Amino acid sequence: xxxxxxxxxxxxxxxxxxxxxxxxxGFGGAGQPVQLIEALIAQGARELTIVNNNAGxxxxxxxxxxxxxxxxxxxxSFPRQADSWHFDKLYRAGGIELELVPQGTLAERIxxxxxxxxxxxxxxxxxxxxxxxxxxxRIGERDYVLEYPIHADYALVKADRADRWGNLVYRKSAxxxxxxMASAAKCTVAQVREIVPLGALxxxxxxxxxxxxxxxxxxxxxxxxxx
Amino acid sequence: xxxxxxxxxxxxxxxxxxxxxxxxxGFGGAGQPVQLIEALIAQGARELTIVNNNAGxxxxxxxxxxxxxxxxxxxxSFPRQADSWHFDKLYRAGGIELELVPQGTLAERIxxxxxxxxxxxxxxxxxxxxxxxxxxxRIGERDYVLEYPIHADYALVKADRADRWGNLVYRKSAxxxxxxMASAAKCTVAQVREIVPLGALxxxxxxxxxxxxxxxxxxxxxxxxxx
Amino acid sequence: xxxxxxxxxxxxVARDIPEGAYVxxxxxxxxxxxxxxxxxxxxxxxxxxxxxxxxxxxxxGEQDPDLVNAGKxxxxxxxxxxxxxxxxxxxxxxxxxxxxxxxxxxxxxVAGDLANWHTGAPDAIPAVGGAMDLAVGAKNVLVMMEHxxxxxxxxxxxxxxxxxxxxxxxxxxxTDLAVxxxxxxxxxxVDMVEGLSxxxxxxxxxxxxxxxxxxx
Amino acid sequence: xxxxxxxxxxxxVARDIPEGAYVxxxxxxxxxxxxxxxxxxxxxxxxxxxxxxxxxxxxxGEQDPDLVNAGKxxxxxxxxxxxxxxxxxxxxxxxxxxxxxxxxxxxxxVAGDLANWHTGAPDAIPAVGGAMDLAVGAKNVLVMMEHxxxxxxxxxxxxxxxxxxxxxxxxxxxTDLAVxxxxxxxxxxVDMVEGLSxxxxxxxxxxxxxxxxxxx
Numbered sequence: 001x002x003x004x005x006x007x008x009x010x011x012x013x014x015x016x017x018x019x020x021x022x023x024x025x026g027f028g029g030a031g032q033p034v035q036l037i038e039a040l041i042a043q044g045a046r047e048l049t050i051v052n053n054n055a056g057x058x059x060x061x062x063x064x065x066x067x068x069x070x071x072x073x074x075x076x077s078f079p080r081q082a083d084s085w086h087f088d089k090l091y092r093a094g095g096i097e098l099e100l101v102p103q104g105t106l107a108e109r110i111x112x113x114x115x116x117x118x119x120x121x122x123x124x125x126x127x128x129x130x131x132x133x134x135x136x137x138r139i140g141e142r143d144y145v146l147e148y149p150i151h152a153d154y155a156l157v158k159a160d161r162a163d164r165w166g167n168l169v170y171r172k173s174a175x176x177x178x179x180x181m182a183s184a185a186k187c188t189v190a191q192v193r194e195i196v197p198l199g200a201l202x203x204x205x206x207x208x209x210x211x212x213x214x215x216x217x218x219x220x221x222x223x224x225x226x227x
Numbered sequence: 228x229x230x231x232x233x234x235x236x237x238x239x240x241x242x243x244x245x246x247x248x249x250x251x252x253g254f255g256g257a258g259q260p261v262q263l264i265e266a267l268i269a270q271g272a273r274e275l276t277i278v279n280n281n282a283g284x285x286x287x288x289x290x291x292x293x294x295x296x297x298x299x300x301x302x303x304s305f306p307r308q309a310d311s312w313h314f315d316k317l318y319r320a321g322g323i324e325l326e327l328v329p330q331g332t333l334a335e336r337i338x339x340x341x342x343x344x345x346x347x348x349x350x351x352x353x354x355x356x357x358x359x360x361x362x363x364x365r366i367g368e369r370d371y372v373l374e375y376p377i378h379a380d381y382a383l384v385k386a387d388r389a390d391r392w393g394n395l396v397y398r399k400s401a402x403x404x405x406x407x408m409a410s411a412a413k414c415t416v417a418q419v420r421e422i423v424p425l426g427a428l429x430x431x432x433x434x435x436x437x438x439x440x441x442x443x444x445x446x447x448x449x450x451x452x453x454x
Numbered sequence: 455x456x457x458x459x460x461x462x463x464x465x466x467v468a469r470d471i472p473e474g475a476y477v478x479x480x481x482x483x484x485x486x487x488x489x490x491x492x493x494x495x496x497x498x499x500x501x502x503x504x505x506x507x508x509x510x511x512x513x514x515g516e517q518d519p520d521l522v523n524a525g526k527x528x529x530x531x532x533x534x535x536x537x538x539x540x541x542x543x544x545x546x547x548x549x550x551x552x553x554x555x556x557x558x559x560x561x562x563x564v565a566g567d568l569a570n571w572h573t574g575a576p577d578a579i580p581a582v583g584g585a586m587d588l589a590v591g592a593k594n595v596l597v598m599m600e601h602x603x604x605x606x607x608x609x610x611x612x613x614x615x616x617x618x619x620x621x622x623x624x625x626x627x628x629t630d631l632a633v634x635x636x637x638x639x640x641x642x643x644v645d646m647v648e649g650l651s652x653x654x655x656x657x658x659x660x661x662x663x664x665x666x667x668x669x670x
Numbered sequence: 671x672x673x674x675x676x677x678x679x680x681x682x683v684a685r686d687i688p689e690g691a692y693v694x695x696x697x698x699x700x701x702x703x704x705x706x707x708x709x710x711x712x713x714x715x716x717x718x719x720x721x722x723x724x725x726x727x728x729x730x731g732e733q734d735p736d737l738v739n740a741g742k743x744x745x746x747x748x749x750x751x752x753x754x755x756x757x758x759x760x761x762x763x764x765x766x767x768x769x770x771x772x773x774x775x776x777x778x779x780v781a782g783d784l785a786n787w788h789t790g791a792p793d794a795i796p797a798v799g800g801a802m803d804l805a806v807g808a809k810n811v812l813v814m815m816e817h818x819x820x821x822x823x824x825x826x827x828x829x830x831x832x833x834x835x836x837x838x839x840x841x842x843x844x845t846d847l848a849v850x851x852x853x854x855x856x857x858x859x860v861d862m863v864e865g866l867s868x869x870x871x872x873x874x875x876x877x878x879x880x881x882x883x884x885x886x
Contacts, residue, residue, distance in 0.1 A: 001689075001710075001711075001712055002689065002690045002712035027503045027522070027526070027540075028522055028526035029519050029522075029526075030503070030519060030520050030521070030522050030526075031520070077581070077582055077583050077584070078581040078582065078583045079579055079580075079581055080578075080579040080580070080581040081581075084579075087579075088579055091579055092577070092579075098579075100580050100581070100582060101582075102582050102583075102584070102585075102586040102587055103502060103540075103544065103582070103583050103584040103587060104502075104544030104547055104548055104584060104586075104587030104591075105586075105587070107539075107540040107541040107543070107544050108342070108344070108541060108544060108545075108548075110541070111541040111761075112347075113765070114761060114765045114767075115335070115757075115760075115761035115764055115765045116349070116350060116761065116763075116764030116765035116766060116807060117335070117347050117348065117349060117764070118347075118348035118349065118350065118364070118366040118367075118369060118371035119347070119348045119364075119366055119371070120339075120344050120345075120346070120347040120348070121344065121345035121346045121347070122343070122344060122345065122548065123343060123345065123548065123590040123591070124548060124586045124587045124590050124591070125586045125590075126590065126620075126621065127618055127620070127621035128586060128617065128618045128619065128620065128621075129572070129617045129618075130582065130586065137345070137346075139345040139346055139375070140345075142345060144345035144346070148366070163750055164750075165712070165714075165723075165750045167750065167752055169431070170431075170537075171431075171520045172430075172431075172518065172520040172521040172531070172537055173501070173503050173504050173505050173520060173521050173522055173537060174520040175504050175537055175538070175539050176503045176504050176539065176540050177539070177540045178539070179539040179541075180539055180540060180541045183761065183765065183767075198749050198750040199749035199750060201750075201752075202432075203399075203723075203747055203751050203752045203753050204396070204397075204398075204399075204432065204753055205429075205431065205432050206752035206753075206754075207539070209722045209752040209754065209762075210714070210722070210750075210752075211692050211714065211716070211722055211762055211767050211768075212767065228473075228494075228495075228496055229473065229474045229496035254719045254738070254742070254756075255738055255742035256735050256738075256742075257719070257735060257736050257737070257738050257742075258736070304797070304798055304799050304800070305797040305798065305799040306795055306796075306797055307794075307795040307796070307797040308797075311795075314795075315795055318795055319793070319795075325795075327796050327797070327798060328798075329798050329799075329800070329801075329802040329803055330718060330756075330760065330798070330799050330800040330803060331718075331760030331763055331764055331800060331802075331803030331807075332802075332803070334755075334756040334757040334759070334760050335757060335760060335764075337757070338545075338757040340549070341545060341549045341551075342541075342544075342545035342548055342549045343545065343547075343548030343549035343550060343591060344548070349764065350764065350806040350807070351764060351802045351803045351806050351807070352802045352806075353806065353836075353837065354834060354836070354837035355802060355833065355834045355835065355836065355837075356788070356833045356834075357798065357802065390534060391534075392496070392498075392507075392534045394534065394536055397753075398736045399734065399736040399737040399747070399753055400717070400719050400720050400721050400736060400737050400738055400753060401736040402720050402753055402754070402755050403719045403720050403755065403756050404755070404756045405755070406755040406757075407755055407756060407757045410545065410549065410551075425533050425534040426533035426534060428534075428536075430507075430531055430535050430536045430537050431537055433536035433537075433538075434755070436506045436536040436538065436546075437498070437506070437534075437536075438476050438498065438500070438506055438546055438551050438552075439551065
């Protein structure tokens with residue numbers, strides 16, 4: 001019997017090595033795997049490359065990982081925010097590398113990794129600073145930039161419900177980067193509100209089929225509220 | 228008030244011009260928009276380019292369209308079947324052009340059209356006859372073939388239920404090519420079993436959001452049985 | 455002459471959005487447009503984070519942390535809306551399925567180049583979000599901005615001095631002074647605020663404007 | 671020597687599929703493998719037309735025309751299965767998420783080249799389906815085929831004379847005579863049917879085989 005559930009967030013991330021590329025899903029607080037990020041902070045891996053839409057907010061979660069100088073490089077679309085002070089400070093001090101990627105290109109590069117695409121031509125960013133030094137091509141009547149997939153060692157995702165095969169469903173706009181990141185990593189770890197019996201998820205409604213998920217952690221309601 | 232429903236399959240396809248590229252979804256009988264194909268046959272447009280996984284079965288549907296010599300060219304992955312006699316005969320007589328595309332590349336080229344991707348590198352077919360004459364490239368440790376999107380003027384799809392905004396849900400493996408073809412055409416026409424009130428489709432469960440759908444036709448149960 | 459305030463600008467943009475349109479409203483000023491879309495008409499708001507059929511802000515106390523817009527503010531979903539993932543959300547944008555994107559701007563050039571993501575200041579931390587995708591993807595890119603900078607310079611320029619978001623992508627500019635179409639042969643003024651003459655608008659703008667499109 | 675029949679070949683392949691594996695079984699002979707997978711173990715069958723967790727054929731009268739496999743035959747869905755669209759189904763294949771693809775073949779070369787889609791006959795109408803995607807995509811490509819053609823020639827060849835489905839993609843070959851691993855240094859025989867000697871297998875096969883992997 002296959003049961004992908006793992007006892008704790010700590011156990012689910014115990015094997016993350018130094019230098020790993022880790023995708024962290026979520027868009028703002030929605031769909032952000034808060035307890036997995038906290039477990040990653042506790043776990044201690046260093047020199048991480050992080051893929052996220054942002055670069056941390058306030059003092060918790062990804063911001064705390066950055067503040068602890070555990071992130072060598074970050075790929076994101078929108079690092080600068082009113083409360084991204086830990087990133088801002090480290091970036092200005094030259095302590096963290098930034099690869100700025102337009103949000104749709106970020107999503108498509110992640111999707112390409114999961115889908116086995118070697119590279120793709122996108123019209124986004126053609127003629128801008130973010131295309132400087134990149135291969136471009138006119139195809140038909142539009143100009144395109146060649147972009148490469150972003151593969152990860154781990155993806156930390158948050159879903160609403162899972163079953164023991166790792167099938168996941170999300171809630172509202174908390175879906176965002178979660179399904180594509182789940183497909184792009186060698187080891188996808190999902191934190192969920194609830195693990196339901198096999199068959200409780202409608203097969204028409206499963207957004208992330210279990211093939212993309214290695215480990216599932218149920219986060220206790222008390223912990224969820226504390227975060 | 229936006230209501231995308233149209234009175235009949237005939238009305239929904241009245242404006243298909245000669246020379247149009249028409250995607251027809253479905254995989255075997257599952258998800259095949261039978262009544263729309265029949266309406267296309269009745270409608271009379273000629274010199275069509277058809278995109279489908281196959282090249283018609285038996286004497287009805289796409290096979291009838293081919294038999295009526297209305298198809299100039301077909302893009303598909305698996306034309307040769309036990310009962311593809313109309314295609315076989317016309318093809319051997321030089322009466323129809325065939326572009327044979329591996330099934331995953333066919334799906335990805337359709338998806339690329341819907342997603343605004345100019346071209347993509349896929350590992351599929353590298354080193355085979357189906358990559359002859361195509362641009363190739365080694366990226367990392369794999370070899371890839373450059374493939375281009377397939378855009379269509381019309382997509383004929385079949386869904387289970389729709390609402391007046393054109394949101395669609397499918398049934399089981401009848402989903403197949405339907406959602407991606409719906410995204411790749413200028414005018415997507417959906418035949419459905421039922422048109423439900425707005426709000427009856429769970430927003431978590433909508434597979435094809437209405438943005439991809441121009442016209443919806445409810446097919447009466449009596450017609451569905453006859454097909 | 456009375457300049458439009460932000461709400462009046464939003465209302466002016468909203469007037470041009472027809473029923474049935476699929477629309478993305480950028481963060482900031484463009485978000486205000488939602489408040490002025492005609493009630494009772496079906497206009498479909500898209501959000502980069504995977505929403506189609508986005509509704510207004512929820513009442514206080516009914517916010518759902520799992521339902522936010524691209525600016526991460528609480529929103530609602532209209533009856534008939536749908537959720538999807540980020541790659542699908544941007545497939546809609548890049549694949550030219552959106553009828554309109556309404557974006558803020560630092561500068562727009564006579565060629566329709568858009569600069570709205572980076573001031574070019576050497577110490578600025580850059581952030582682009584979905585702006586570049588919207589600029590190239592939407593069928594019509596509408597820009598909303600004040601006509602002049604705080605120091606009185608025109609934001610409509612011969613060539614953008616700030617880094618580009620997209621080249622030749624803007625279709626129409628809405629400012630607090632005028633509505634201007636960007637066409638291959640130049641900038642056509644569509645309308646102006648009351649009390650503003652074409653000559654005065656031309657003087658303030660600095661780049662050549664055409665008046666042939668102004669309704670009599 | 672007793673050659674394996676089709677069912678015995680399928681049972682032999684099934685023995686090598688571990689619990690938890692994600693597997694695509696090609697049309698034809700490989701489809702039989704499903705019947706010999708251990709009951710009570712979770713093995714996940716994938717179908718190109720958008721199914722994960724595919725179950726056995728339904729009983730007569732319970733077929734659902736909306737639930738078919740890649741060969742368009744009626745199937746069922748296991749409890750815990752899921753449906754998705756064609757692009758997602760092939761993303762799973764091309765993105766190296768499948769542990770095993772089991773494919774039929776006309777020929778396999780010593781380098782692991784696979785030919786299974788086209789006989790090369792000039793009047794044949796070509797059809798490829800998902801074979802090329804599976805050949806490059808699955809982590810392990812297992813080939814199931816008879817060892818010899820009807821005229822007695824080896825289907826394991828120095829170089830494929832039929833058009834390729836994929837280059838250097840086959841990991842293991844299951845025939846009615848033997849199981850053979852394709853490795854960078856050549857073909858390693860893993861096991862043989864009872865009563866068949868290595869020398870006889872070598873004689874029938876025509877290309878060099880290695881016997882170091884044969885269990886004592």
